[in-house]
Amino acid sequence: MLAPWACDARRSRGRRHPEPTAWDRDEHQRDRDRIVHSTAFRRLVYKTQVFLNHEGDLFRTRLTHSLEVAQLARTMARSLGLNEDLTEAIALGHDLGHTPFGHAGQDALHACMADHGGFEHNLQSLRVVDRLEQRYASFDGLNLSFEAREGLLKHCSRRDAEWLEAEEPGGVGRRFLDGTRPALEAQLCDLADTIAYNAHDIDDGVRSGLLTLDDLQALAPIARLQAEVLARHPQLGGRRLLSELLRRLLSDQVHDLVAATAARLAEHRPDSPDAVRALPRLVGFSAPMAEETATIKRWLFAWLYRHPQVTRTTDIARRVLRELFEAYQAAPQEMPAEHARREDRARAVADYIAGMTDRYAGREHARLTGRDLFAELAASQPAPGQTLLDL
Structure with a gap:
Protein backbone atom coordinates (compact mmCIF):
# COMPACT_ATOMS: atom_id res chain seq x y z
CA MET A 1 0.00 0.00 0.00
CA LEU A 2 1.59 3.21 -1.19
CA ALA A 3 1.14 6.57 0.50
CA PRO A 4 -0.13 9.45 -1.68
CA TRP A 5 3.39 10.94 -1.79
CA ALA A 6 5.01 7.73 -3.06
CA CYS A 7 5.95 7.05 -6.68
CA ASP A 8 3.47 4.65 -8.26
CA ALA A 9 4.89 2.54 -11.10
CA ARG A 10 1.55 2.79 -12.91
CA ARG A 11 2.09 6.56 -13.15
CA SER A 12 5.76 6.49 -14.08
CA ARG A 13 7.01 9.19 -16.43
CA GLY A 14 8.28 6.34 -18.57
CA ARG A 15 11.50 5.35 -20.31
CA ARG A 16 13.54 7.17 -22.91
CA HIS A 17 12.85 4.35 -25.36
CA PRO A 18 9.21 3.18 -25.14
CA GLU A 19 8.77 -0.52 -24.37
CA PRO A 20 5.75 -2.75 -23.88
CA THR A 21 4.81 -3.36 -20.25
CA ALA A 22 5.73 -6.68 -18.66
CA TRP A 23 2.93 -9.02 -17.58
CA ASP A 24 4.72 -10.16 -14.41
CA ARG A 25 6.53 -7.06 -13.10
CA ASP A 26 5.83 -3.37 -12.78
CA GLU A 27 8.18 -0.69 -14.13
CA HIS A 28 10.26 -0.26 -10.98
CA GLN A 29 10.66 -3.98 -10.44
CA ARG A 30 12.08 -4.09 -13.95
CA ASP A 31 14.44 -1.21 -13.09
CA ARG A 32 15.79 -3.13 -10.11
CA ASP A 33 16.17 -6.36 -12.05
CA ARG A 34 18.00 -4.67 -14.92
CA ILE A 35 20.48 -3.13 -12.50
CA VAL A 36 21.13 -6.43 -10.72
CA HIS A 37 21.80 -8.23 -14.01
CA SER A 38 24.05 -5.50 -15.42
CA THR A 39 27.79 -5.89 -15.95
CA ALA A 40 28.45 -2.66 -14.04
CA PHE A 41 26.71 -4.06 -10.96
CA ARG A 42 28.80 -7.24 -10.97
CA ARG A 43 31.98 -5.20 -11.21
CA LEU A 44 31.18 -3.50 -7.90
CA VAL A 45 32.33 -6.62 -6.03
CA TYR A 46 35.93 -5.70 -6.93
CA LYS A 47 35.72 -1.94 -6.43
CA THR A 48 37.01 -0.15 -3.34
CA GLN A 49 34.85 1.26 -0.58
CA VAL A 50 37.67 2.41 1.75
CA PHE A 51 40.20 -0.41 1.67
CA LEU A 52 41.42 -1.81 -1.63
CA ASN A 53 40.05 -5.17 -2.63
CA HIS A 54 43.34 -7.01 -2.12
CA GLU A 55 43.84 -5.63 1.40
CA GLY A 56 41.44 -8.08 3.04
CA ASP A 57 38.62 -10.49 2.26
CA LEU A 58 36.08 -9.05 4.72
CA PHE A 59 36.26 -5.33 4.01
CA ARG A 60 33.29 -3.69 2.31
CA THR A 61 33.34 -3.32 -1.43
CA ARG A 62 31.07 -1.12 -3.52
CA LEU A 63 28.82 -4.16 -3.99
CA THR A 64 28.40 -5.06 -0.32
CA HIS A 65 27.97 -1.35 0.48
CA SER A 66 25.23 -1.08 -2.16
CA LEU A 67 23.44 -4.11 -0.69
CA GLU A 68 23.61 -2.59 2.79
CA VAL A 69 22.24 0.73 1.50
CA ALA A 70 19.42 -1.13 -0.23
CA GLN A 71 18.50 -3.01 2.96
CA LEU A 72 18.40 0.16 5.04
CA ALA A 73 16.56 2.16 2.39
CA ARG A 74 13.94 -0.50 1.76
CA THR A 75 13.24 -0.86 5.50
CA MET A 76 12.70 2.89 5.85
CA ALA A 77 10.66 3.07 2.64
CA ARG A 78 8.20 0.54 4.03
CA SER A 79 7.79 2.54 7.24
CA LEU A 80 7.06 5.71 5.24
CA GLY A 81 4.72 4.15 2.67
CA LEU A 82 7.16 4.70 -0.20
CA ASN A 83 7.75 2.55 -3.27
CA GLU A 84 10.09 -0.19 -2.05
CA ASP A 85 11.03 -1.51 -5.49
CA LEU A 86 12.01 1.94 -6.78
CA THR A 87 13.92 2.63 -3.56
CA GLU A 88 15.80 -0.64 -3.91
CA ALA A 89 16.62 0.04 -7.56
CA ILE A 90 18.09 3.46 -6.76
CA ALA A 91 20.08 2.09 -3.82
CA LEU A 92 21.51 -0.82 -5.79
CA GLY A 93 22.46 1.42 -8.71
CA HIS A 94 23.73 4.51 -6.90
CA ASP A 95 27.43 3.59 -7.24
CA LEU A 96 27.44 2.06 -10.75
CA GLY A 97 29.56 4.94 -12.05
CA HIS A 98 32.25 4.76 -9.37
CA THR A 99 35.82 4.33 -10.54
CA PRO A 100 38.24 1.74 -9.21
CA PHE A 101 39.98 2.77 -5.97
CA GLY A 102 37.03 4.72 -4.59
CA HIS A 103 37.11 8.49 -4.24
CA ALA A 104 40.86 8.58 -4.95
CA GLY A 105 40.11 7.13 -8.37
CA GLN A 106 37.35 9.64 -9.01
CA ASP A 107 39.63 12.54 -8.02
CA ALA A 108 42.38 11.29 -10.33
CA LEU A 109 40.04 10.82 -13.28
CA HIS A 110 38.44 14.23 -12.70
CA ALA A 111 41.90 15.83 -12.84
CA CYS A 112 42.72 13.94 -16.05
CA MET A 113 39.45 15.11 -17.60
CA ALA A 114 39.80 18.76 -16.51
CA ASP A 115 40.04 19.93 -20.13
CA HIS A 116 37.34 17.55 -21.34
CA GLY A 117 34.33 18.26 -19.11
CA GLY A 118 35.59 16.65 -15.90
CA PHE A 119 34.42 13.43 -14.28
CA GLU A 120 31.77 12.92 -11.59
CA HIS A 121 30.65 9.49 -10.47
CA ASN A 122 26.94 10.36 -10.15
CA LEU A 123 26.84 11.59 -13.73
CA GLN A 124 28.84 8.52 -14.73
CA SER A 125 26.20 6.27 -13.13
CA LEU A 126 23.67 7.92 -15.43
CA ARG A 127 26.00 7.35 -18.42
CA VAL A 128 26.25 3.68 -17.47
CA VAL A 129 22.49 3.10 -17.42
CA ASP A 130 21.75 5.40 -20.39
CA ARG A 131 24.61 4.52 -22.76
CA LEU A 132 27.43 2.26 -21.68
CA GLU A 133 25.66 -0.98 -20.81
CA GLN A 134 25.24 -3.02 -23.99
CA ARG A 135 22.53 -5.61 -23.32
CA TYR A 136 19.58 -4.81 -25.57
CA ALA A 137 19.10 -5.03 -29.31
CA SER A 138 16.99 -1.88 -29.64
CA PHE A 139 18.87 0.66 -27.52
CA ASP A 140 22.02 1.44 -25.58
CA GLY A 141 22.01 1.33 -21.80
CA LEU A 142 19.40 -0.21 -19.51
CA ASN A 143 16.55 2.15 -20.46
CA LEU A 144 15.51 2.67 -16.85
CA SER A 145 12.45 4.65 -15.83
CA PHE A 146 12.68 8.40 -15.30
CA GLU A 147 12.23 7.93 -11.54
CA ALA A 148 15.13 5.48 -11.24
CA ARG A 149 17.41 7.64 -13.39
CA GLU A 150 16.53 10.72 -11.36
CA GLY A 151 17.44 8.88 -8.17
CA LEU A 152 20.87 7.90 -9.48
CA LEU A 153 21.76 11.54 -10.18
CA LYS A 154 22.21 12.79 -6.62
CA HIS A 155 24.54 15.68 -7.49
CA CYS A 156 25.04 17.66 -10.68
CA SER A 157 26.83 20.90 -11.52
CA ARG A 158 24.88 23.62 -13.29
CA ARG A 159 27.02 23.15 -16.40
CA ASP A 160 26.24 19.43 -16.52
CA ALA A 161 22.57 20.08 -15.75
CA GLU A 162 22.35 22.49 -18.68
CA TRP A 163 23.92 19.88 -20.93
CA LEU A 164 21.44 17.26 -19.73
CA GLU A 165 18.53 19.64 -20.20
CA ALA A 166 19.60 20.40 -23.76
CA GLU A 167 19.77 16.70 -24.53
CA GLU A 168 16.57 15.78 -22.66
CA PRO A 169 14.30 18.81 -22.08
CA GLY A 170 12.37 18.45 -18.86
CA GLY A 171 14.41 15.40 -17.94
CA VAL A 172 16.59 14.41 -15.00
CA GLY A 173 18.72 17.56 -15.16
CA ARG A 174 15.81 20.00 -14.80
CA ARG A 175 15.59 19.95 -11.00
CA PHE A 176 19.17 21.19 -10.68
CA LEU A 177 18.20 24.25 -12.74
CA ASP A 178 14.83 25.10 -11.21
CA GLY A 179 15.68 24.25 -7.59
CA THR A 180 13.03 21.57 -7.09
CA ARG A 181 13.45 18.31 -5.17
CA PRO A 182 13.56 14.72 -6.40
CA ALA A 183 11.05 12.06 -5.40
CA LEU A 184 11.05 10.92 -1.77
CA GLU A 185 12.52 7.56 -2.76
CA ALA A 186 15.57 9.36 -4.15
CA GLN A 187 15.84 11.59 -1.08
CA LEU A 188 15.69 8.51 1.14
CA CYS A 189 18.46 6.65 -0.70
CA ASP A 190 20.76 9.64 -0.38
CA LEU A 191 20.60 9.47 3.42
CA ALA A 192 20.58 5.67 3.56
CA ASP A 193 23.96 5.90 1.84
CA THR A 194 25.25 8.17 4.62
CA ILE A 195 23.86 5.95 7.39
CA ALA A 196 25.46 2.87 5.85
CA TYR A 197 28.94 4.19 5.23
CA ASN A 198 29.29 6.01 8.54
CA ALA A 199 28.66 2.84 10.53
CA HIS A 200 30.35 0.39 8.19
CA ASP A 201 33.46 2.48 7.62
CA ILE A 202 33.91 2.51 11.40
CA ASP A 203 33.58 -1.29 11.32
CA ASP A 204 36.17 -1.66 8.55
CA GLY A 205 38.47 0.87 10.20
CA VAL A 206 38.57 -1.16 13.42
CA ARG A 207 38.84 -4.43 11.49
CA SER A 208 41.88 -3.02 9.69
CA GLY A 209 43.63 -2.06 12.91
CA LEU A 210 43.76 1.63 11.97
CA LEU A 211 41.09 2.44 14.57
CA THR A 212 40.53 0.92 18.01
CA LEU A 213 37.56 0.72 20.33
CA ASP A 214 39.35 3.20 22.57
CA ASP A 215 39.65 5.63 19.65
CA LEU A 216 35.89 5.47 19.16
CA GLN A 217 35.31 6.90 22.64
CA ALA A 218 36.09 10.31 21.12
CA LEU A 219 32.73 10.05 19.36
CA ALA A 220 29.99 11.03 21.81
CA PRO A 221 27.29 8.78 20.27
CA ILE A 222 29.60 5.76 20.41
CA ALA A 223 30.66 6.54 23.98
CA ARG A 224 27.01 6.85 25.00
CA LEU A 225 26.06 3.58 23.32
CA GLN A 226 29.03 1.76 24.81
CA ALA A 227 28.04 2.87 28.31
CA GLU A 228 24.51 1.54 27.67
CA VAL A 229 25.78 -1.79 26.35
CA LEU A 230 28.32 -2.38 29.12
CA ALA A 231 25.75 -1.53 31.79
CA ARG A 232 23.80 -4.60 30.63
CA HIS A 233 26.70 -6.74 29.41
CA PRO A 234 29.75 -5.74 31.48
CA GLN A 235 31.94 -8.58 30.17
CA LEU A 236 31.31 -7.84 26.50
CA GLY A 237 34.33 -6.87 24.42
CA GLY A 238 36.12 -7.28 21.09
CA ARG A 239 34.14 -8.08 17.97
CA ARG A 240 30.83 -8.56 19.77
CA LEU A 241 31.02 -5.20 21.49
CA LEU A 242 31.81 -3.40 18.23
CA SER A 243 28.98 -5.17 16.42
CA GLU A 244 26.52 -4.26 19.18
CA LEU A 245 27.60 -0.62 19.09
CA LEU A 246 27.20 -0.36 15.34
CA ARG A 247 23.87 -2.20 15.36
CA ARG A 248 22.53 0.32 17.85
CA LEU A 249 24.04 3.24 15.96
CA LEU A 250 22.30 2.14 12.77
CA SER A 251 18.99 1.62 14.58
CA ASP A 252 19.14 5.05 16.22
CA GLN A 253 19.76 6.78 12.89
CA VAL A 254 17.09 4.80 11.03
CA HIS A 255 14.45 5.38 13.71
CA ASP A 256 15.28 9.08 13.93
CA LEU A 257 15.11 9.56 10.16
CA VAL A 258 11.76 7.79 9.89
CA ALA A 259 10.24 9.75 12.79
CA ALA A 260 11.57 13.14 11.63
CA THR A 261 10.48 12.49 8.04
CA ALA A 262 7.02 11.31 9.12
CA ALA A 263 6.61 14.54 11.10
CA ARG A 264 7.50 16.66 8.06
CA LEU A 265 5.11 14.67 5.89
CA ALA A 266 2.35 15.21 8.44
CA GLU A 267 3.09 18.94 8.44
CA HIS A 268 3.19 19.45 4.66
CA ARG A 269 0.76 16.69 3.59
CA PRO A 270 1.87 16.32 -0.06
CA ASP A 271 -0.86 14.59 -2.04
CA SER A 272 1.36 13.34 -4.88
CA PRO A 273 5.01 12.86 -5.88
CA ASP A 274 4.75 16.05 -7.96
CA ALA A 275 3.67 17.99 -4.86
CA VAL A 276 6.84 16.75 -3.13
CA ARG A 277 9.01 18.45 -5.73
CA ALA A 278 7.88 21.95 -4.83
CA LEU A 279 8.32 21.46 -1.07
CA PRO A 280 11.47 21.73 1.05
CA ARG A 281 13.45 18.50 1.34
CA LEU A 282 11.25 16.26 3.49
CA VAL A 283 13.44 13.22 4.12
CA GLY A 284 15.96 13.97 6.83
CA PHE A 285 17.14 13.55 10.40
CA SER A 286 16.11 15.60 13.38
CA ALA A 287 18.49 18.51 14.06
CA PRO A 288 20.36 16.69 16.89
CA MET A 289 20.82 13.53 14.82
CA ALA A 290 21.91 15.53 11.77
CA GLU A 291 24.67 17.11 13.88
CA GLU A 292 25.62 13.74 15.35
CA THR A 293 25.87 12.22 11.87
CA ALA A 294 27.96 15.13 10.61
CA THR A 295 30.27 14.74 13.61
CA ILE A 296 30.86 11.07 12.79
CA LYS A 297 31.59 11.96 9.18
CA ARG A 298 34.10 14.66 10.16
CA TRP A 299 35.79 12.29 12.59
CA LEU A 300 36.13 9.57 9.96
CA PHE A 301 37.73 12.04 7.55
CA ALA A 302 40.28 13.04 10.15
CA TRP A 303 41.07 9.63 11.67
CA LEU A 304 40.41 7.05 8.94
CA TYR A 305 40.19 8.48 5.42
CA ARG A 306 43.30 10.61 6.00
CA HIS A 307 45.20 8.02 8.01
CA PRO A 308 48.79 7.80 6.67
CA GLN A 309 48.35 4.14 5.71
Missing part, protein backbone atom coordinates in the same frame (compact mmCIF):
# COMPACT_ATOMS: atom_id res chain seq x y z
CA VAL A 310 45.18 4.92 3.75
CA THR A 311 46.70 7.95 2.05
CA ARG A 312 49.79 5.98 1.00
CA THR A 313 47.49 3.56 -0.78
CA THR A 314 45.26 6.23 -2.30
CA ASP A 315 48.30 8.15 -3.55
CA ILE A 316 49.35 5.02 -5.44
CA ALA A 317 45.79 4.61 -6.74
CA ARG A 318 45.77 8.16 -8.12
CA ARG A 319 49.08 7.54 -9.85
CA VAL A 320 47.85 4.27 -11.37
CA LEU A 321 44.77 5.91 -12.87
CA ARG A 322 46.66 8.97 -14.06
CA GLU A 323 49.26 6.85 -15.82
CA LEU A 324 46.59 4.57 -17.29
CA PHE A 325 44.80 7.62 -18.69
CA GLU A 326 48.02 8.91 -20.24
CA ALA A 327 48.88 5.51 -21.69
CA TYR A 328 45.48 5.01 -23.36
CA GLN A 329 45.44 8.57 -24.65
CA ALA A 330 48.79 7.96 -26.33
CA ALA A 331 47.93 4.44 -27.53
CA PRO A 332 44.14 3.97 -27.82
CA GLN A 333 44.70 0.63 -29.56
CA GLU A 334 45.55 -0.77 -26.12
CA MET A 335 41.85 -0.48 -25.26
CA PRO A 336 39.11 -2.77 -26.63
CA ALA A 337 37.98 -1.82 -30.12
CA GLU A 338 34.63 -0.34 -29.05
CA HIS A 339 36.51 2.25 -26.98
CA ALA A 340 39.53 2.69 -29.26
CA ARG A 341 37.47 3.63 -32.31
CA ARG A 342 35.45 6.37 -30.61
CA GLU A 343 36.18 9.91 -31.76
CA ASP A 344 35.77 11.43 -28.28
CA ARG A 345 39.00 9.81 -27.15
CA ALA A 346 39.36 11.39 -23.70
CA ARG A 347 35.79 10.49 -22.72
CA ALA A 348 36.25 7.00 -24.17
CA VAL A 349 39.34 6.54 -22.03
CA ALA A 350 37.50 7.83 -18.94
CA ASP A 351 34.56 5.49 -19.59
CA TYR A 352 36.90 2.53 -20.00
CA ILE A 353 38.90 3.27 -16.86
CA ALA A 354 35.82 4.07 -14.76
CA GLY A 355 34.41 0.65 -15.61
CA MET A 356 37.48 -1.20 -14.38
CA THR A 357 37.69 -3.13 -11.14
CA ASP A 358 40.56 -2.41 -8.74
CA ARG A 359 42.51 -5.50 -9.68
CA TYR A 360 41.99 -5.10 -13.42
CA ALA A 361 43.21 -1.49 -13.27
CA GLY A 362 46.28 -2.67 -11.35
CA ARG A 363 46.98 -5.43 -13.88
CA GLU A 364 46.54 -3.10 -16.84
CA HIS A 365 48.85 -0.54 -15.29
CA ALA A 366 51.49 -3.21 -14.68
CA ARG A 367 51.11 -4.46 -18.28
CA LEU A 368 51.47 -1.01 -19.79
CA THR A 369 54.21 0.35 -17.50
CA GLY A 370 56.08 -2.74 -16.36
CA ARG A 371 55.63 -1.86 -12.66
CA ASP A 372 53.26 -3.28 -10.04
CA LEU A 373 53.01 -0.30 -7.72
CA PHE A 374 50.69 -1.99 -5.24
CA ALA A 375 53.02 -4.98 -4.88
CA GLU A 376 55.92 -2.58 -4.29
CA LEU A 377 53.90 -0.75 -1.63
CA ALA A 378 52.93 -3.99 0.11
CA ALA A 379 56.56 -5.16 0.16
CA SER A 380 57.64 -1.90 1.80
CA GLN A 381 55.12 -2.07 4.68
CA PRO A 382 55.54 -4.04 7.91
CA ALA A 383 53.26 -7.00 8.58
CA PRO A 384 50.13 -5.92 10.52
CA GLY A 385 49.66 -6.84 14.15
CA GLN A 386 46.59 -8.47 15.66
CA THR A 387 43.32 -6.58 15.20
CA LEU A 388 39.67 -7.35 15.74
CA LEU A 389 39.90 -9.13 12.39
CA ASP A 390 41.77 -11.87 14.24
CA LEU A 391 39.37 -12.11 17.19
